[in-house]
Amino acid sequence: MMMMKFLFMMIFMIPLCFMKNMFWLVQMMLFFMMFLFMNLNLNIMCFFNMSYMFYCDIISFGLILLSIWICSLMIMASESLFKLNFYFNFFLFNVIFLLIMLYLTFSVLNLLLFYFFFEASLIPTLLLIIGWGYQPERIQAGMYLLFYTLFGSLPLLMGIIYIFNDLNTMTIYFLKFFNMNMYLLYISMIFAFLVKMPMYFVHLWLPKAHVEAPVSGSMILAGIMLKLGGYGLLRVMIFLQEVNLKLNYIWIIISLVGGLFISMKCFCQVDMKSLIAYSSVAHMSMVIGGIMVMNYWGFIGSYILMISHGLCSSGMFCLANINYERLHSRSLYINSGMMNFMPSMSLWWFLLLSSNMAAPPSLNLLGEISLINSLVSWSNISMILLMMISFFSAGYSLYLYSYIQHGKYFQGLYSFYVGSSREYLLLFLHWFPLNMMILKVDFISIWF
């Protein structure tokens, strides 16, 4: 009952998207829904608000909150679509449809329905990238996104139906009573989530998709779509624990070493969005490491890092878009010396990039500390990798900040205005939960 009412609220926002001059009303309604959803009774130890096919758990509560938040900020960030009258009705419909699919992914009880909505959320993302993106390369980016994800998730469908035939249940709650000790099932179940996360060897879709997407597409991809993989891994590990303990070293090593390579590759990027995309891969590599180790600290750290990375990366993509809308370029050669023109925006660059490098008091810090704790408790050698990943993440965040803000500005600039209050509000709403939630972390980090 409690979960269904939000679903109906979102469904009935769809006719609202097609009326005239309703752009800001839809965004306001999404904020309204966010505040309503926050007031659900949060019972930490179990599933709550169970109805016919919905439930809410501590993990899904946080991720649904994040998805509603990011979707409403997506609409706030895409005001240029509304001003230029570029199919904004269909854009609003796309955003609401995507939000419905994400909401349902995180809140259905049935594993097969989870898969159904997991796949269904790809279609509006694909439409966002190819429909509203800027460059011709977006076709290839859409292809890569769709096919990498589908290649991973078709074996997931096979695994889920195999589980159904074997256990006669697909309710996520009941899976904790079973132990599926099969290697092929294990690989087919987790491969989809590893592609989605993304892990190092199958990460190629992410830089393409994030760069070619418009700001709303980048925000939702970095904000939530990567976390679908993490959420899936957290759910699927329940019944795959025994096989995971034998095989997790493969994924941890691939993701940590890969995270190291990706962090070093960040220093070679010229495109701002590409740098932020690669930093997403590096953060997610630590998340994969944390989940695969299967300690309590690992799960906590990965969940906190998922939420904080969602807010932080999404905010950084907003910043990159703020620069792009003025200068029409994402290149670091052109976007330099911005402190001379937009000093207040320089503050927001600094705040969000300092959160990205896990400086206190951001939530990333807590996530990284928990993950470092869990990974080092698993093996001491991972200290070397984690040290270098954290160091390089500080390195490229400072590199991005310094190249954009300091230095001589590009002489070919004409004139643009400094920053509208909508943009400041957008960035504030990204930064505020990120840095203030650390004051009361127990509602996302104490699971029992």
Add this chain to the structure above:
Amino acid sequence: MNNNSNKMFFLFILFFSTLISISSNSWFGCWIGLEINLLSFIPLISNSKNLLSVETSLKYFLTQSLASINFLFMILIKFSLLKNFNMNNIISIMMNSSLLMKMGSAPFHFWFPNIVEGLSWMNNFMLMTWQKISPMILLSYYFNKNFLIFMIIMNLIIGSLGGLNQTSLRKLLAFSSINNLGWMIFSIMISENLWLFYFLIYSMMISMMISLFFLMNMYFMNQLFINNMNFFIKLNLLINFLSLGGLPPFMGFMPKWIIINFLLINKFYFLIFIFMMTSLIIIYYYIRIIYSSFMFNYFKMKWVNLLMKNNMSLINLSSFISISSMILSTFIFM
């Protein structure tokens, strides 16, 4: 002959012939139904004023009559030589081969894209949907499981890889039809009910697409970009092709889901992997077709106008069905 009453006559006989074939008590009756099917389909597709049409109907006649003769011969051999019900013998392989050739399934598929290229859209619709009914059901009466599984694999692979180099929309749909034949042959090995379910949904999706292409008079891929399609037509094209590819949340996901369920119940693990991967290749060339609906602005020719104002309700209804069946399919297991 362009006379509509002639076509109606032959259409009636076409429908009746399939009913004869699937409801007969003896194999000889099945063969009679197949022959009448061939006899009544030829006048529907031949148009003596058009040379391509004549050539197509001649090719169709040759291949189908070869298959029918083969079928008759194998029936007679089975009656005279084999007195048991064991289906794992060479005669069942030969009978299945002749029926597969009638359907246009691999490895006897070489006539199928050729003939589909020569027919108009409505004739293609009959060829791809109705003409498959009687060979399929006859296949289910006496099939050789190992042979058919091998044929399924060949169907899937040829249907997916053959369409990669095509630009003609008819040939693309022909290869996708060959691929879907793979799914349908498997479903008929499980149960006729399952096949009927898959076949009905497949025919519905194909009919929506073919009616869209017919109304817009589009036969080639480059024509997709020069039309002035309005927004709902583009959306309909997008939804239908993604649905045919089997992507959630559209209707086309449901039959594939159920067949995967039966594949896993019967433990066909390698086969299901081939089903999955070939379906990815199929989705690739469907998406190549619907690029024009993804991208909102491209160069359009102003002088091409579509007389589609009278037919919009059908298109809207078909889009609505494709999307709303998602909601139905999520509640079907509660």
